[in-house]
Amino acid sequence: MAGVPRSRRTGRAAVNCLRALLERHDHIVQEVDGQNDFGEDLYVTFTDGGQTTGDVVKVQVKGGKSWRRSYGYGVPVAQHSETWANGNVPVICVVYDPDDEELYWANATVQLLQARRERVALKTIRVPSEALLNDASLPDFVSRVRHYVGRYRGNRALLTELGEMAGVEFGTADLVLHFINVHGEDLIFWQRRGEDFATLLHSDLDWDPQRITPDMLRFSGGLTARYELDELPEWMRAFANVPTVGDVILDDDEATWLAACFSASRWARDPDYN
Structure with a gap:
């Protein structure tokens, strides 16, 4: 007779x-058949006031003592890195500890995207011991996860993709403009309403935020303005007619795009308007 592994029970x-926890609170749980389990055990559709919502997540569930780590629990990423990070539906990891019969959770998609921005190959999803999932904490869990899912809906989807690429989170009222230069590098112009400056995010600068203002944009001479022409160091003469914004060197197309961004966002910097 075939034996049943003890791990199956856990x-x-x-x-x-x-x-049981989710269904006690009227959320809809669909279990993935074991033969079709490729890194997700459940699909969860959240409800609100007894009505279904369009907010769905996938859940990878682990049970047992073997997942314990010094910081809490760890779920191996294994071959799921791309699907958990790039799928249309975010993935949540949940660990069940049989000793205290408690559940703990982490957003796997968030951790994988953060690791990608830091150019790290994440091997394990960290599930902190403080991230308890029970009847008391479930409303906060649902709120946080639904907020995250909502970032991928409608017009927010593009802003979410750009924000994840640059490692920032844009506000719903922020003005965000995107440009790809001739070298395939991404530039993002980010203007918060009421601030007298904008932020330039540039993939070639490792997304290091650059605070910029319209008067900092120069179509020529920005790097050499402090010198008389005959005083220019030899190595700087090639930059005499190069566009810049602050200390960032631009090409003509980037400078023209930035000028248009500043013009389009003038109202957002106007204190009388905001």
Whole structure:
């Protein structure tokens, strides 16, 4: 007769515990058949006031003592890195500890995208011991996850993609403009309403935020303005007619785009308007 591994009992206890918690609060849980499990055990559709919402997440559930780590728990990424980070539906990791019969959670998609920005190959999703998931904490969990899911809806989807690329989060009222230069590098112009400056995010500068203002944009002579022409160091003479914004060297197309961005966002810097 075929034996039943003890790990199956713990795994089922983990799934059942999470399912029971979510269903007690009227959320809809669809379990993925074991033969079709490629890194996600459940699909969860959140409800609000007894009505279904369009907010759906995938959940990877782990159960057992083997997932314990010094910081809490760890879920191996294994071969799921691309699908958990790039899928249309965010992935949440949940760990069930059989000793205290508690659930703990982490947003795997957030951690993987953060690691990608830092150019790190993440091997494990860190699930902190403070991230308890129970009846008391479930409303906060649902609110946070639904907020994250909502970032991928409608017009917010593009801003979310740009923000994840640059490692920032744009506000709903922010003016965000995107440009790809001839070298395939990404530039993002970011203007918050009421601020007298904008922020330039440039992939070639490792997304280091550059605070910029319209008067800093020069179509020529920006780097050499402090020198008389005959005093220019030899190495700087090639930059005499190069566009700049602050200390950032631009090409003509980038400078023209930035000028248009400053013009289009003038109202957002106007204190009388805001």
